[in-house]
Amino acid sequence: MGKSSRKRCDVSPQNQASQKTPKRTRYTCFQRPNVRNPNKQICVVRVPKGVKQQKSWRHPAASPQPQRPPVQDHTAQHTPAQHITRVNELDISSCQCLHSGAYIGNETSSIEFKQGTGNYMAKNFSYQVLKYGCAFLNSGGGSLLVGVQDNGVVCGLLFDHEKEDQTRLQVDDMVKDFEPPLLPHNYSLRFLPVITPGNQQHCLKVLCITFQVSPAFTEPTLYRVLQDQVYVRRNGSVQGPMGASFILEWSRQVWAGKVEQLKQHVCEATSERSSLAMQLHTLQKTVNQIAADCRIAAAERFSQAAAQEEQSTLNSQSSPASCENCRRQTSYQPDLGLGSTPPPELSHV
Incomplete structure (x- = not known):
């Protein structure tokens, strides 16, 4: 019989200990309320005694470690604050200040929001004032707010006195490009202070430029900018530059409305x-x-x-005869008294 080759197995106590399955450690997981946000809970893992927990190990059900809150920046995205009342669109023209984080509303046909961060004032401000100003004037008027996010939340921009003066001069120079020229009652510029709780060192303001159409008794006018470019405002967006067909149709509709009026x-x-x-x-x-x-x-x-005059005439004619009769009667009436003077006729006889 041939010898069968078998592999020799090492069954020493050390190898037997190394081949044993390691014992699993049981971890206890429970939840506790979050101090910062009571609506959420934190999952906590309790490690048994004698077991050393690795730093890189994390239980699958455990929540991530809380991160450090970022530094607040006035250019960051804000959400409407619930403790601040909503600012009505009609109050923009009359309000004197705004609160940081206040909610103005959505963009409409008469109001446009621009956040104005970065190099907006140096690069895009001039062109957008001409564009939105022309669109507002051709659509009944409106306001451009610089320092408000697209979702209607007030964030504000840094405007000191020097920058305010530069902006006013810049706007006064830009309105010269409108055709026909704008009158003082056609536009107005204001800087609305932004009240920021706990941060009084920055001059945050919202730039509000309001464009108003001419009075109703004047003739209809189609405003143009940038070499006879025409813009209009429809459904919260600007359309343009418009072509010649639109200008003819606009003129026809406007003058037809004028004729009906x-x-x-x-x-x-x-x-x-x-x-x-x-x-x-x-x-x-x-x-x-x-x-x-x-x-x-x-x-x-x-x-x-x-009749009265005739009666008086008759009375005047009958009065002399009656008076003569009265005198005659008194003259011929005998006087029986003693010592009386005889009538003139008897004394003469």
């Missing part, structure tokens, strides 16, 4: 004229009636005066 004024004037004519006719009838009554009263007074 004039027709309405003519109808109102015609109805008012008819009403005034009726009132005049009524007044004329009243005046004629009063004049007739006055004539009748005057005739009656004249007849009464004539």
